[in-house]
Amino acid sequence: MNAATAEAIPAEPRAIVEVEDVSKVYPGGTEALNHVSLDFPEGQLTTLLGPSGCGKTTLLKIIAGLIPATGGEVRVDGKVVTGPGPERAFVFQDFALMPWANVLRNVAFGLELRGVARSEREAVAESYIGQVGLKGFEKAYPHELSGGMRQRVGLARALTVNAKVLLMDEPFSAVDEQTRRKFQEDLLELVARERKTFLFVTHSIEEAVYVSDRIVLLSRRPSRVSQIVEPDIPRGDDPEAIRRDPAYIDTVEEIWQGLKKYLDEGV
Amino acid sequence: MQTPTSSPALRAEGQASPAPARPAGTGLSSGSDSAPPVAPVALPAPNVMAQLVSHPLFLRLVSVVIVFSAWEYAGRVPISPAFPTFLETMDALSGLVADGTLFQAFWITLQPLAIGLLASVVVGVAFGVTMGLNRLAEWFGAPLFIIAQSAPLAALIPILTFAYGIGLTAKVMTVCIMAMPVIVLNSLNAVRHTPLSLLEMGRSFLGSRWQVIWKIVLPAAAPVIFAGLRLGCAAGFIGVILAELLITPTGIGDIITYNQSIAEYAKMYAAIFSIIVFSVLFIELIERLEVTLFRPEKRATR
Ligand SMILES: Nc1ncnc2c1ncn2[C@@H]1O[C@H](COP(=O)(O)OP(=O)(O)OP(=O)(O)O)[C@@H](O)[C@H]1O
Numbered sequence: 037m038n039a040a041t042a043e044a045i046p047a048e049p050r051a052i053v054e055v056e057d058v059s060k061v062y063p064g065g066t067e068a069l070n071h072v073s074l075d076f077p078e079g080q081l082t083t084l085l086g087p088s089g090c091g092k093t094t095l096l097k098i099i100a101g102l103i104p105a106t107g108g109e110v111r112v113d114g115k116v117v118t119g120p121g122p123e124r125a126f127v128f129q130d131f132a133l134m135p136w137a138n139v140l141r142n143v144a145f146g147l148e149l150r151g152v153a154r155s156e157r158e159a160v161a162e163s164y165i166g167q168v169g170l171k172g173f174e175k176a177y178p179h180e181l182s183g184g185m186r187q188r189v190g191l192a193r194a195l196t197v198n199a200k201v202l203l204m205d206e207p208f209s210a211v212d213e214q215t216r217r218k219f220q221e222d223l224l225e226l227v228a229r230e231r232k233t234f235l236f237v238t239h240s241i242e243e244a245v246y247v248s249d250r251i252v253l254l255s256r257r258p259s260r261v262s263q264i265v266e267p268d269i270p271r272g273d274d275p276e277a278i279r280r281d282p283a284y285i286d287t288v289e290e291i292w293q294g295l296k297k298y299l300d301e302g303v
Numbered sequence: 304m305q306t307p308t309s310s311p312a313l314r315a316e317g318q319a320s321p322a323p324a325r326p327a328g329t330g331l332s333s334g335s336d337s338a339p340p341v342a343p344v345a346l347p348a349p350n351v352m353a354q355l356v357s358h359p360l361f362l363r364l365v366s367v368v369i370v371f372s373a374w375e376y377a378g379r380v381p382i383s384p385a386f387p388t389f390l391e392t393m394d395a396l397s398g399l400v401a402d403g404t405l406f407q408a409f410w411i412t413l414q415p416l417a418i419g420l421l422a423s424v425v426v427g428v429a430f431g432v433t434m435g436l437n438r439l440a441e442w443f444g445a446p447l448f449i450i451a452q453s454a455p456l457a458a459l460i461p462i463l464t465f466a467y468g469i470g471l472t473a474k475v476m477t478v479c480i481m482a483m484p485v486i487v488l489n490s491l492n493a494v495r496h497t498p499l500s501l502l503e504m505g506r507s508f509l510g511s512r513w514q515v516i517w518k519i520v521l522p523a524a525a526p527v528i529f530a531g532l533r534l535g536c537a538a539g540f541i542g543v544i545l546a547e548l549l550i551t552p553t554g555i556g557d558i559i560t561y562n563q564s565i566a567e568y569a570k571m572y573a574a575i576f577s578i579i580v581f582s583v584l585f586i587e588l589i590e591r592l593e594v595t596l597f598r599p600e601k602r603a604t605r
């Protein structure tokens with residue numbers, strides 16, 4: 037009996053983020069989101085995929101509590117979102133690092149704002165700096181880092197505050213293909229290790245299929261959920277094998293067909 | 304892009320660039336950067352030459368020497384009987400220094416200048432930052448400073464003397480009228496242009512309004528605020544000399560007017576020269592202060 041329930045829970049993880057009937061019209065009149073309803077299961081990595089300008093960043097910022105929705109509501113952990121909260125951390129598309137602060141202070145900044153004592157927050161920050169592979173760069177300033185390294189600083193900062201939900205807006209956009217693959221590996225490792233919920237935005241279908249438990253396809257603006265794909269890729273194998281796996285290739289193709297429909301309709 | 308606001312009068316002074324890219328003080332690293340990394344052993348001489356020539360201190364020195372030589376030449380032609388040579392001026396300057404006249408004059412001139420600049424910096428930054436943070440304060444206060452910035456000072460001086468007499472107060476007011484608007488408007492612009500993503504970052508990591516202002520808005524605005532301080536202080540120097548020439552001749556202004564009236568042009572130029580040098584050094588000092596206090600990342604790359 038007990039075993040059966042234990043089996044059932046991971047199969048149906050509860051929705052930690054619930055987006056209900058959310059619409060967003062920007063002050064200028066741009067209708068970015070049109071009655072979007074979506075659940076994000078706890079402990080999984082869900083990817084938002086859709087044409088450029090369809091409202092992915094908008095949706096992520098509404099979930100983060102950085103901008104208000106025009107209609108509908110977002111609940112995180114059952115509570116209605118009215119602003120930023122400690123259970124959510126954001127990884128910014130443009131890094132949002134403070135140029136006057138070194139890596140250590142940037143990474144520890146979330147804790148600094150929470151009033152954590154200096155020695156304590158720096159110890160936490162140092163451990164995450166090590167985890168994202170930036171050991172030795174604690175005293176470096178953002179302008180001395182490459183784009184990929186800056187992105188990892190932004191990631192480490194989001195990790196230090198120990199939020200349940202990580203909102204990542206195209207975190208791998210500033211790196212070359214090789215580095216990107218390395219980051220994808222690191223991300224999978226992170227998901228396995230940190231047991232957090234990841235909301236991930238990307239433009240790359242391959243990347244989405246490779247890293248996600250769930251992929252949400254958004255239609256053109258005003259955006260709605262057009263399809264949800266759950267790639268069933270065997271993980272844990274070596275990366276090259278996964279990329280040759282028929283399931284992987286089929287899923288990429290399926291999504292591509294789904295997105296192409298919108299491109300064709302748009303023309 | 305943020306550009307500091309400067310009064311038209313100041314732009315002519317060649318101070319228009321927001322934060323002039325300073326050549327590195329020590330100069331060693333920048334020198335070796337530009338030198339090509341080819342065969343340092345085989346061809347040491349050109350490399351050393353290249354390093355010397357591209358050394359910022361060397362280039363500054365060359366520029367200074369050229370300007371002074373041109374001055375000396377123009378004085379010897381002479382382009383005007385009222386135009387002394389560089390060497391005559393320096394001679395007069397050492398005379399003024401030796402008999403203590405110059406120090407006395409500076410002591411007098413620096414009083415309204417120091418009070419005026421201090422008030423302008425403190426009040427100006429406070430006003431500018433407040434207006435940058437609060438639209439209502441901006442609508443209320445900005446027109447005043449925009450008018451003050453574009454008003455011709457010489458036309459205001461009669462009003463000032465009428466209101467405050469010919470003493471220290473009127474001179475302090477002149478300095479403030481020159482210095483404060485630039486400082487206020489630059490501080491306002493600087494705060495208004497804080498990168499949106501940094502503000503969102505601060506909010507998303509649960510920073511309070513005050514934390515966001517202290518830890519994000521002000522550091523982000525510091526470079527442009529300081530550009531405004533440099534422009535404002537330069538304007539304050541102009542203001543104090545104008546006050547001493549137009550209200551009552553005292554201090555440096557007295558040396559200038561007196562020696563002009565008795566045709567001791569070398570002394571007159573020496574006084575002008577000394578106040579310019581002082582102003583340049585003072586503004587350089589502000590920049591050093593900025594880098595030491597607020598721009599650790601600039602210090603790190605020096
Ligand atoms: N602050 C804003 N004011 C007005 N319109 C906006 C604003 N931000 C975004 N938009 C509009 O809303 C739409 C969605 O923007 P959003 O940034 O969410 O797209 P996106 O899916 O993240 O695009 P991309 O993949 O290119 O990053 C766009 O058409 C954009 O023009």
Ligand SMILES: [Mg+2]
Nearest residue numbers: 092093094129
């Ligand atoms: Mg986006």
